Amino acid sequence: MPVYSISHVENVRVCVVMVGLPARGKSLISQKIVRYLSWLSIKSKCFNVGNYRREVAKETAVNAEFFDPKNEEGMAYRKQAIDLAIKDMMNWFVEENGVVGILDATNSTRERRDRILKLCRENYIEPMFLESWCDDKELILQNIMDVKTTSPDYVAKPNEFAMTDFLKRIEFYESVYESMDATTDSELTFVKLVNVNSQIILNRIETYLESRIVYYVMNLHIKPRSIWLSRHGESEFNLTGQIGGDANLSERGWRYAKKLPELVLKSLGEEHKHTNLTVWTSTLKRTQQTASFLPYKKLQWKALDELDAGECDGMTYEEIEKAFPEDFKARDDNKYEYRYRGGESYRDIVIRLEPIIMELERQENILIITHQAVLRCLYAYFMNVPQEESPWMSIPLHTLIKLEPRAYSTLVSRLKADIPAVSTYKEKGTSQLGEAKSGETIFKSRDLLHSGDVI
Amino acid sequence: MPVYSISHVENVRVCVVMVGLPARGKSLISQKIVRYLSWLSIKSKCFNVGNYRREVAKETAVNAEFFDPKNEEGMAYRKQAIDLAIKDMMNWFVEENGVVGILDATNSTRERRDRILKLCRENYIEPMFLESWCDDKELILQNIMDVKTTSPDYVAKPNEFAMTDFLKRIEFYESVYESMDATTDSELTFVKLVNVNSQIILNRIETYLESRIVYYVMNLHIKPRSIWLSRHGESEFNLTGQIGGDANLSERGWRYAKKLPELVLKSLGEEHKHTNLTVWTSTLKRTQQTASFLPYKKLQWKALDELDAGECDGMTYEEIEKAFPEDFKARDDNKYEYRYRGGESYRDIVIRLEPIIMELERQENILIITHQAVLRCLYAYFMNVPQEESPWMSIPLHTLIKLEPRAYSTLVSRLKADIPAVSTYKEKGTSQLGEAKSGETIFKSRDLLHSGDVI
Numbered sequence: 085m086p087v088y089s090i091s092h093v094e095n096v097r098v099c100v101v102m103v104g105l106p107a108r109g110k111s112l113i114s115q116k117i118v119r120y121l122s123w124l125s126i127k128s129k130c131f132n133v134g135n136y137r138r139e140v141a142k143e144t145a146v147n148a149e150f151f152d153p154k155n156e157e158g159m160a161y162r163k164q165a166i167d168l169a170i171k172d173m174m175n176w177f178v179e180e181n182g183v184v185g186i187l188d189a190t191n192s193t194r195e196r197r198d199r200i201l202k203l204c205r206e207n208y209i210e211p212m213f214l215e216s217w218c219d220d221k222e223l224i225l226q227n228i229m230d231v232k233t234t235s236p237d238y239v240a241k242p243n244e245f246a247m248t249d250f251l252k253r254i255e256f257y258e259s260v261y262e263s264m265d266a267t268t269d270s271e272l273t274f275v276k277l278v279n280v281n282s283q284i285i286l287n288r289i290e291t292y293l294e295s296r297i298v299y300y301v302m303n304l305h306i307k308p309r310s311i312w313l314s315r316h317g318e319s320e321f322n323l324t325g326q327i328g329g330d331a332n333l334s335e336r337g338w339r340y341a342k343k344l345p346e347l348v349l350k351s352l353g354e355e356h357k358h359t360n361l362t363v364w365t366s367t368l369k370r371t372q373q374t375a376s377f378l379p380y381k382k383l384q385w386k387a388l389d390e391l392d393a394g395e396c397d398g399m400t401y402e403e404i405e406k407a408f409p410e411d412f413k414a415r416d417d418n419k420y421e422y423r424y425r426g427g428e429s430y431r432d433i434v435i436r437l438e439p440i441i442m443e444l445e446r447q448e449n450i451l452i453i454t455h456q457a458v459l460r461c462l463y464a465y466f467m468n469v470p471q472e473e474s475p476w477m478s479i480p481l482h483t484l485i486k487l488e489p490r491a492y493s494t495l496v497s498r499l500k501a502d503i504p505a506v507s508t509y510k511e512k513g514t515s516q517l518g519e520a521k522s523g524e525t526i527f528k529s530r531d532l533l534h535s536g537d538v539i
Numbered sequence: 540m541p542v543y544s545i546s547h548v549e550n551v552r553v554c555v556v557m558v559g560l561p562a563r564g565k566s567l568i569s570q571k572i573v574r575y576l577s578w579l580s581i582k583s584k585c586f587n588v589g590n591y592r593r594e595v596a597k598e599t600a601v602n603a604e605f606f607d608p609k610n611e612e613g614m615a616y617r618k619q620a621i622d623l624a625i626k627d628m629m630n631w632f633v634e635e636n637g638v639v640g641i642l643d644a645t646n647s648t649r650e651r652r653d654r655i656l657k658l659c660r661e662n663y664i665e666p667m668f669l670e671s672w673c674d675d676k677e678l679i680l681q682n683i684m685d686v687k688t689t690s691p692d693y694v695a696k697p698n699e700f701a702m703t704d705f706l707k708r709i710e711f712y713e714s715v716y717e718s719m720d721a722t723t724d725s726e727l728t729f730v731k732l733v734n735v736n737s738q739i740i741l742n743r744i745e746t747y748l749e750s751r752i753v754y755y756v757m758n759l760h761i762k763p764r765s766i767w768l769s770r771h772g773e774s775e776f777n778l779t780g781q782i783g784g785d786a787n788l789s790e791r792g793w794r795y796a797k798k799l800p801e802l803v804l805k806s807l808g809e810e811h812k813h814t815n816l817t818v819w820t821s822t823l824k825r826t827q828q829t830a831s832f833l834p835y836k837k838l839q840w841k842a843l844d845e846l847d848a849g850e851c852d853g854m855t856y857e858e859i860e861k862a863f864p865e866d867f868k869a870r871d872d873n874k875y876e877y878r879y880r881g882g883e884s885y886r887d888i889v890i891r892l893e894p895i896i897m898e899l900e901r902q903e904n905i906l907i908i909t910h911q912a913v914l915r916c917l918y919a920y921f922m923n924v925p926q927e928e929s930p931w932m933s934i935p936l937h938t939l940i941k942l943e944p945r946a947y948s949t950l951v952s953r954l955k956a957d958i959p960a961v962s963t964y965k966e967k968g969t970s971q972l973g974e975a976k977s978g979e980t981i982f983k984s985r986d987l988l989h990s991g992d993v994i
Contacts, residue, residue: 266738283721284741289757292901299754302744330881386887392847397881426785426852432841436891446747 096291097177099204100186101197103215105261106254107227109280110216112491113301114188120300120441123434123465126183126293131173133189137165138236146237148252153260170200174207184293185209192261194268201272212294213274214301215264220279230491280306303445311444311466312348312361312451313459313485316370317341318505321398322481325506325517328390328397333373336503340482341374343501347484348378348451351499361449364388364440371453380451387436390455394427401515416512419475430475433461441465456508466494476512481505551746552632554659555641556652558670560716561709562682564735565671567946568756569643575755575896578889578920581638581748586628588644592620593691601692603707608715625655629662639748640664647716649723656727667749668729669756670719675734685946735761758900766899766921767803767816767906768914768940771825772796773960776853777936780961780972783845783852788828791958795937796829798956802939803833803906806954816904819843819895826908835906842891845910849882856970871967874930885930888916896920911963921949931967936960 100117102110114130121128137146141161144150150158166189173185191197197213204211218224232238232246241249264276266285275298276285284302289295317337321329333341352359362381365371366388375382396404405412408425415422423429437458444450452462456479464474466487479485482505488495507517555572557565569585576583592601596616599605605613621644628640646652652668659666673679687693687701696704719731721740730753731740739757744750772792776784788796807814817836820826821843830837851859860867863880870877878884892913899905907917911934919929921942934940937960943950962972 270738282743283725284739284744286739286741286757288737289739292898295754295757295901298757299750302741302750302753386890435841438894443747446750 096293097182097209098184098291098293098297099173099200099209099211100184100297101191101200101211101213102186102188103191103197103213103264103274104217105190105192105257106250107224107231108216108218109227109306110190111188112306113214113216113277113304114186115492116304117184117186117297117300119465119468121184121297122468123441123471124438125431125434125471127181128184128186129173129176129182130186130188131169131176133165133169133187134235134237136169137162140164140168148249148256151253151256153256166196170203174203174209177207177209184297190257190261192257194262210291210294211273212289212297213264213269213272214297215274215276217263217276217278218280223280234492275301277301300442300445303442305446307448309448309489311449311487311489312351313462313487314344314374314451314453314483315456315459315479315481316368316374316453318481319370322506322508325400325402326398327401327404328393328399330368331370333370336482336505337370337374339503340501340505342377343503344374344484345377345379347499347501351484351486351497359449361451362447364450364452364454366390366454366458368455371455374453378451385440387440388452388454388458391430391433391457392424392427394424396424396427401510401517405515412515420471430457430461430471433458434471437461437465467496478509481508551748552637552664553639553746553748553752554628554655554664554666555639555752556646556655556666556668557641557643558646558652558668558719558729559672560645560647560712561705562679562686563671563673564682564761565645566643568669568671568732568759569641570947571759572639572641572752572755574920574923576639576752577923578896578926579893580886580889580926582636583639583641584628584631584637585641585643586624586631588621588624588642589690589692591624592617595619595623603704603711606708606711608711621651625658629658629664632662632664639752645712645716647712649717665746665749666728667744667752668719668724668727669752670729670731672718672731672733673735678735689947730756732756755897755900758897760901762903764903764944766904766942766944767806768917768942769799769829769906769908769938770911770914770934770936771823771829771908773936774825777961777963780855780857781853782856782859783848783854785823786825788825791937791960792825792829794958795956795960797832798958799829799939800832800834802954802956806939806941806952814904816906817902819905819907819909821845821909821913823910826910829908833906840895842895843907843909843913846885846888846912847879847882849879851879851882856965856972860970867970875926885912885916885926888913889926892916892920922951933964936963 100114102114104110111132114132118128118130141150144157144161149155152158169187169189173182173187176182177185187200191200201211228247228250232243232250238246238250264272264274266287270287273288273290273294275287275289278284281302281304286298289298316333317340318334319331319337320334321327321331322337323334348361349357360380362383363375363378364383364385365375367384367386368389371388372384393399396408399407411425420430423432440462454462457475459479460474460477463469463477463479463485464471466489469477480500482501482503484499484501486497486499510517555569557569559565566587569587573583573585596605599612599616604610607613624642624644628642631637632640642655646655656666683702683705687698687705693701693705719727719729721742725742728743728745728749729740730742730744733739736757736759741753744753771788772795773789774786774792775789776782776786777792778789803816804812815835817838818830818833819838819840820830822839822841823844826843827839848854851863854862866877866880875885878887895917909917912930914934915929915932918924918932918934918940919926921944924932935955937956937958939954939956941952941954965972
C-alpha cells in the first residue's frame with residue numbers, strides 16, 4: 085500500500101486547454117502549472133502548438149499574414165500543427181501515464197474548442213479550459229515586449245518589425261476570437277482569468293486536481309520581485325558531521341550571520357538598497373541565529389525545519405552506515421523516496437513545503453534561511469530540477485542565492501561570503517563528506533548565472 | 540519570536556459581507572467559515588442580523604408582511620437590527636482583536652452594501668462580499684424545508700403556514716434585490732457563488748486570508764454523507780503505557796480490527812449496507828493493521844501520523860515526568876501549544892491536518908483510522924471544540940464514531956465494540972492513565988447522540 089500525498093486521491097486525467105489571444109501570458113501560465121505539478125510528482129507536460137507550427141511550416145515565411153483566417157496555406161499548416169500536438173498529447177496520456185496535459189495554443193474559436201472537447205471525452209480525459217483574457221493595454225504591450233524578444237518567430241528580425249507584425253497578427257486572431265462565456269459555455273469546466281486575476285470566473289470545477297490548479301493560478305502575480313535562499317551558518321553539528329539536532333552556530337557560523345546583512349545589501353544593489361524584504365526562518369536555533377543581524381521583519385515556519393532524520397537524528401553518516409547498513413544503502417539508491425526510520429523523506433518535505441510555495445507565489449521579496457534538504461526542495465521548485473536529482477544537489481554553506489523569476493526562466497546569482505565552512509555534501513556510496521565531485525550541481529546547466537562574486 | 544502558521548503572514552482584518560436572498564445557504568456558509576477559521580486559530584465570529592432583528596422587534600408579529608419594503612415599521616426594525624449588528628462587529632474587531640467578522644444578512648441592495656463598505660474602510664477593515672446566488676428551484680425548496688423547520692421565526696407554527704409565509708417573504712426581498720455584478724461592482728472585492736459552486740466569480744481577491752476563505756468555500760458541497768473516525772486497535776505500546784513508536788496491535792487490538800467491518804455495516808444500516816466508502820489510515824502499522832479486514836479502498840496519509848513526541852518517543856508518562864519534570868508541567872499548563880523537544884504540538888498537527896480537512900470537505904463517505912491526538916484535532920474541527928479543550932477530550936479505544944454533517948449541526952453516534960482495552964487517557968496533573976474523571980468529554984453537551992450501542 086503506497087503512501088498517498090494529497091495529490092493522489094482521485095484517478096483523474098486532465099487536459100488543460102489554454103484559451104486566449106497572443107500575448108496574454110498563456111505560455112507563462114502553462115509552464116508554471118507544469119513546474120508546480122511536476123514538483124508535486126504529478127506527471128504533467130505542456131504541448132505548445134506554436135512549436136508544432138514552426139516544425140510543420142518550416143520553410144514558409146511566418147509573418148502576420150500567415151495568421152490571416154483567409155490564408156488557406158496558413159490555415160492548413162495551423163490545423164496540421166494542432167492535430168499533431170493533440171495526437172502527441174493523447175499518446176503521452178496513454179504511453180507515459182500522463183496526468184495533466186496542457187494544450188498551449190490560442191484555441192480561439194468554439195468550433196476548435198468543441199473538437200478538443202470531443203476528443204478528450206472520447207479518451208476519458210477531463211477537459212478544463214483556462215482562458216487568459218486581458219484588455220489592459222499596458223499589460224499587453226509589456227507582454228508583447230517579452231514575446232518579441234524571446235519568440236523564435238522573430239529571431240534576427242529588427243525590433244520594430246517584430247512589434248508591428250505581432251500587433252497585426254493579434255488583429256487577425258481578434259477577428260475570429262470567441263471568449264469563454266458563462267452562458268454559452270455553462271456546461272463546460274472552465275476558468276477565465278480577467279486582467280491577471282483581477283477577476284476570475286470558475287465554472288464547474290469539480291475534481292480535486294482541477295481545484296488545485298485553479299488555486300495555484302489564482303495565487304500567481306507578475307510583479308517583479310526576488311527570492312533569496314541561504315542555509316544557516318555553519319553549526320556545531322556541522323563541525324562534528326552530525327545530522328539533525330538543534331545545535332548553535334559555530335564561531336565561523338556567527339561570522340556568516342554578521343556578514344549576511346552586507347551580502348543582502350550588495351545583492352540588492354545601490355539603487356534598491358532600501359527595498360523592503362521579509363525574512364523567513366525555520367523554528368531551529370541555527371537559522372534564527374543566522375537571521376539575527378538582519379534588519380528586516382522575521383517569521384518562523386515549522387514547515388521550514390530540516391528533514392527529520394528520526395532514529396538517526398544526531399548521528400554522523402559513518403555511524404548511520406554502521407548502525408543501519410541496509411538503510412544507508414537504500415537511501416543512496418532512492419534518496420528522494422527514502423524515509424528515515426521514524427522520520428521523513430524528501431517527498432515528505434515537498435508535501436509540507438507546498439503551502440510555503442503557495443505563499444511564496446503570493447508574496448514579493450522574501451529571504452529564506454533554512455536547511456540543506458529543505459533548500460534543495462525549494463530550489464528544485466524554482467529551477468525545475470527533477471525530483472531524482474534534487475536530493476543530490478550541492479548547496480554550500482555561507483552562500484547567498486538570489487532568484488529572480490522572469491517570464492520564461494528564473495535568473496540565479498550567488499554571493500559567497502569569504503568565510504570558510506566545512507562541506508556537508510555526501511556523494512552517493514560513501515559516508516565521507518567532501519566537495520561535490522561533479523562540481524556544484526546546483527549551479528549547473530539550467531541556471532543562468534549572472535554573478536558569482538566573492539566579497 | 541512566535542512561530543507562525545500559514546495564517547499569520549499578514550496583518551489584515553476582513554469583514555465578510557454575505558449577500559443573497561433568504562434560503563440561499565448564507566448562514567450555513569457563514570458558520571462553516573467561522574468553524575474552519577477558529578480551528579486554524581484565526582479569531583472569527585458571525586453576526587447574524589436575523590437574531591438582532593428578533594431581539595429588537597420582539598413583540599411584533601413577524602410574518603411575511605413585516606418584510607414588505609413598504610412596511611415602515613418593519614423597515615425601521617430591520618435598520619435598527621443591522622446597525623446593532625455592525626456596531627457589535629466593529630467593537631469586536633477592536634476590543635477582542637477580531638480578524639474575520641461575518642455579517643450574515645441578505646444585504647440585498649447596493650445602497651446597503653455601500654454603507655457597509657464605507658464603514659469598513661473608515662475602520663481599516665477589508666470588506667469582502669460573498670454572494671450566494673441560486674435559481675435552482677429544487678435547491679431553494681430543499682433549503683426552505685431546512686429553514687422553516689429550524690428558524691426561530693416559525694417556532695410552533697404549522698408547516699404549511701411556514702412554507703407559504705416564507706415564500707412570500709422571499710418575494711418581498713426579490714422585489715428590491717440587486718445581485719453582485721462584474722461590471723457595476725468591478726471595484727469591489729467579491730465572490731459570487733452560483734448554484735452551490737457550479738459557477739464562481741472572484742473579483743479582486745487580494746489578501747491571503749481572503750484567498751484562503753475563497754478556497755475553502757470553493758471546496759464545500761452539500762451532498763449528504765458520513766465520516767467515521769476510529770483510533771487504531773489497542774497496541775503493544777498501549778499495554779506498556781509507552782507513547783509514540785510504531786508498535787503492532789495487541790491481541791485485543793487484532794480482535795477490534797476483525798470486528799470493525801461488522802461495526803461499519805451496523806453503522807451503515809441495512810438499507811445503506813452497500814454504500815461505498817474509502818478508508819484513510821496513517822503510515823503507522825497499528826492503523827493499517829486495524830484497517831486490514833475492511834473490504835474498501837484504502838489510502839495512507841503521512842499527515843494522519845500520531846503527534847511526534849520527539850525525545851519522549853517510546854517513553855511512558857511516568858518516565859517523562861521523571862526525566863523532564865518542567866516540560867511535563869508545561870505541557871499540562873498549555874497542552875495545545877506545548878511542543879515536545881524535537882517533536883510537535885497540537886497546533887503543529889492542526890497545520891498539517893489542514894489539507895486533510897480540505898480534502899474531507901470535498902469527499903463523500905470516508906472512514907479515518909488514526910491516533911488519539913490526531914483524532915482529537917479532527918473531531919474538534921467537525922464539532923467546533925475550542926482549541927484549549929480539544930487536547931483533553933477522552934476518545935476511548937475500540938469505539939467507532941460516526942459524524943453526519945447537517946445544515947446547522949453535526950450528528951454524532953458511536954458504536955463501542957465489546958472488546959476491552961486499556962485507557963490511554965491522562966488527566967491534568969498526573970502521569971497515571973485512567974478513565975476520564977469528567978466523563979467522556981468528547982460526547983458531552985454539544986453532541987447530539989443518537990446511538991450508543993454495544994455490539
